[in-house]
Amino acid sequence: MGNSTGLAPGAHLAVLRKERGLTQRQLARLANISVSLLSKIEVGDRALTPAVAADVGRAMGLSMAEVLGRTAVTRSGEERLAALRSAVRDYDLPGRRPVPGDALGAALATAGRLRDNVDVDRLLVMLPALLRDATTHAHTVNSAEGWMLLSEVYSTVYWLAARHRWMDMAELAVTRQRWAVEQKTNPLGRAIAARDRAGAYLNGGDFEGGLTVVDRAIGQAQADLSGQERAFAVGLLNLRGMTLAGRLKDKREGRKEAERHIRSAQEAAAWFDRDWNRHSMIFGPRNTVTHVLATRLDLGRPREALRMAEDLDAALEDLPPTRVGPSYVNLARARLDVGDREGALTALADACEAAPQLARIHPMAREVFRVLSSLHRRSNPALLRLSKLSGIPM
Missing domain, CATH: 1.25.40 (Serine Threonine Protein Phosphatase 5, Tetratricopeptide repeat)
Structure with a gap:
């Protein structure tokens, strides 16, 4: 992967600034932050937050993810990543051998456990074959369930790519994810795809754009779903919304938007005695608490x-x-x-x-x-x- 780095984000920022021939004063002025803050971040006295990473990224023509730095992989990891890229490209080229639905479901459950346990190394090993099998199965059965399985695999591809800041793959994965759920009407799948698409905006540092995606998807989910399934979809989207709002540059607007999404998420969470884990997504009272904590932190x-x-x-x-x-x-x-x-x-x-x-x-x-x-x-x-x-x- 190009631009991979072994540096922590603040140290990586210093490298990016120097590569562009900018002084600290020049970059601080362009990013509308203090020179003192930038200096402390670069020498390691202060942490580079996502919001500041987005500010300096815009000033240098980079995404937030590029400022934070892509995670490097081993040589074997590069080979597996190339295999995954190939499988993503072949989204409309199913294999010739049929893939049993029960075997695919079992493999997807394994991938879900690896994702839950953040076992990214083993997940990268299995994803290329899993994506090809899910592609073949979806094209073969052409059912809402089959396309939802494929969408879930693409969601996991997005998750893995976003965790490593491989944003070109992440953005392609959410595009494929949306395409899959649109093959057969699936309101819950559409909501999850919108949540992941908003995540691509989040990692790019376009927090306003991500909030637009979230709000539109919430309205659609409220119209198309009912009961706990609607609460699950709306809740997931509000978790993403509060995270985006917490990183807005205008903290007054951020607080207002964050509180709106927090209230809505808490209302949705009241439908659940315990958190649901569906399609590799988690929502309920406990996960809502963790997101509110993170949002308070992002709001300073x-x-x-x-x-x-x-x-x-x-x-x-x-x-x-x-x-x-x-x-x-x-x-x-x-x-x-x-x-x-x-x-x-x-x-x-x-x-x-x-x-x-x-x-x-x-x-x-x-x-x-x-x-x-x-x-x-x-x-x-x-x-x-x-x-x-x-x-x-x-």
Whole structure:
């Protein structure tokens, strides 16, 4: 992959700026941020947040994902990634041998477990063949269920690509996902596809555009679905909406939009006693709490996020590592924001323990670790242990 980097986001930003011949003062002026903030981010005294990454990205003609840096893969990973790209290209070229639906369902369930556990290495191994089989099955049976299975595979391709900031593949995956669910009427599949499409806007740093996609999809889901299925679809979309709103540059508008989506998500969550996991999507009361915590943090309110985190362990109960890991990363970021370095280190260690591979590819996990390493200024046994556990270099 081009532009892959082993650097944490803040260090990567410094490289991008220098490659473009910009001084810190020039970039800060273009991005409408303070020179002091930019300097602290580059030297490792402050974490590069997604919102600031979007600001400096626009100033340099880059997406937020490009500023955060694509995750590099091994040589064998490159070969598997090429195989996955080939399978995505062949979206309308089914194989000649039939694929039994029960075998495909079992393989998709395995992929779902790998996704939930953030086992990205094994997921990349199995996705090319799974996508080809799902393509063949959907074209063969030509049913709403068959196309939904294919759509779910594309959703997983999007998820894997977005986690690594392979945004060209992520955007192609959401296009294919939408195409699949449109082959046969499937309102829930359409809502999930819109949620993932808005995620591509999120990773690109176009938060306003993503909110437009979300609001339109919410209206459609409310019209086309009913009962818990409608609550599930509307809830998922509102989780995406609050995340987008929390990263708007205008924080007053962001707070207003975020609170609107938070209220709607909480109303939808009231339909559920426990979180549903459907089509590799999770929604319910507990996952709503984790998203609200992250949104408070993105809005620049770390103390509010920390107050919510007092019951975080209870909120994370029964949620898979794909939600547990990022929640502890957000807790680490909140503690770092209020100056609690040891608490941040403990939370980051919890994130690594819950989802070791996530810590290696999650930009904020890498960024918090970089800042903690910089602030400690000397060897720290806890940092060394965390470096070995996560694979993030000191």
